[in-house]
Amino acid sequence: MSAPLRLGTRRSALALAQSQQLADALTRTSGREVLLVPIVSEGDVNRASLSQLGGRGVFANGLREALAAGECDLLVHSLKDLPTAQPDGLVIAATPAREDARDVVITRDGTPLSELPQGSVVGTGSPRRIAQVLRRNHRVQVRDLRGNVDSRLSRVRDGDLDAVVLAAAGLSRLGGDLGGLVAEPLGLDEWPTAPGQGSLAVETRTDAASDLLEALGRLDDLPTRIEITAERAVLATLDAGCHAPVGAHASLSDGDLRIRALVYALDGAHRIGMDRTVRLEPGYARTAGSGDGAIAADGADPIARAARTGEDVAHRLLERGAADLVPRESTP
Structure with missing residues (x-):
């Protein structure tokens, strides 16, 4: 054998x-x-x-x-x-x-990224995503973010962040359970990953x-x-x-x-x-x-x-x- x-x-x-x-x-x-x-x-x-x-x-x-x-x-x-x-x-x-090659924005209530109000805090450590977030909504603040998927979701759930940007494929491979949070998929034409x-x-x-x-x-x-x-x-x-x-x-x-x-x-x-x-x-x-x-x-x-x-x-x-x-x- x-x-x-x-x-x-x-x-x-x-x-x-x-x-x-x-x-x-x-x-x-x-x-x-x-x-x-x-x-x-x-x-x-x-x-x-x-x-x-x-x-x-x-x-x-x-x-x-x-x-x-x-x-x-x-x-x-x-x-x-x-x-x-x-x-x-x-x-x-x-x-x-x-x-799925898309990014998704995860929020507590499903507010689209483009509609997050002034001063909302979005977490991501990717320079590409930072640039895309700011281009989609210049009113938000971007906070550098590292850590595993669960810890990132927890920071949204606990109110430390208003949103995070994650890869749809990673969420799917982990089972896709967002624990009550809401995902906004981002189209690849305007948000290539x-x-x-x-x-x-x-x-x-x-x-x-x-x-x-x-x-x-x-x-x-x-x-x-x-x-x-x-x-x-x-x-x-x-x-x-x-x-x-x-x-x-x-x-x-x-x-x-x-x-x-x-x-x-x-x-x-x-x-x-x-x-x-x-x-x-x-x-x-x-x-x-x-x-x-x-x-x-x-x-x-x-x-x-x-x-x-x-x-x-x-x-x-x-x-x-x-x-x-x-x-x-x-x-x-």
Whole structure:
């Protein structure tokens, strides 16, 4: 009988929940037991603001070190927390089907963000969300916020904050119980979220056993892979960290790939946007276990096409002045 697979994960309730969901799916595709290996990341112990931590992979570096050292066999990340540069020796072997990519505003009584009165306090630690909140309602105050989902919801419930902004996917993976609070979903056209939001990334070593790579490949969702490739190409070409004030969302529908990207000034006063749709070649197919992409039967590569489209969107944003708004990537 094969030894259990060791899945490295952060220790937060959300990380453990999404890792267990992935572990159960991997057991089904591989026939092997999967054990969770909790690992502490820099982001879990460093309580500095996300704007100060920047794009240095603070939620991923410790996990990746453990993977490279052989302390676990694979990792599960929230893709939005990963820097765009892929470390040597590691590969994102699967991106399962993405959940809801939207942000939601959580309040006590359901008052929309745009209608919160003067002096209302909204909690978020994300520079992108800060800029979007201030652009949606300049009357509110934004308070820097770290902590797990339950603690953030409690601060609204207890009246310390009037609202918080959270990822819909994270709430769903934790069961969606708001304890009497009310969620306002925010449309992706005017409120694009972090590149990769709602998607998980399953990472392993490039020299992992072929049966593990094949089992992970069966968990890979091609439409999700195409969408997140385009989004992360925008971020990489802008040379911006994963916590920069950049929103990018790509959607694939009937072969059309649409990318909507916005770059914000930190105070929300200005933004530069780009919206582009391209046609992908029909009939593409992925070889099971290929992990990193897809090659169409007629030779076209939708992953490469998505990357080029994201890069083009970013170049056009830069031509329009985005470089003056975006802090540069701080990943070594």
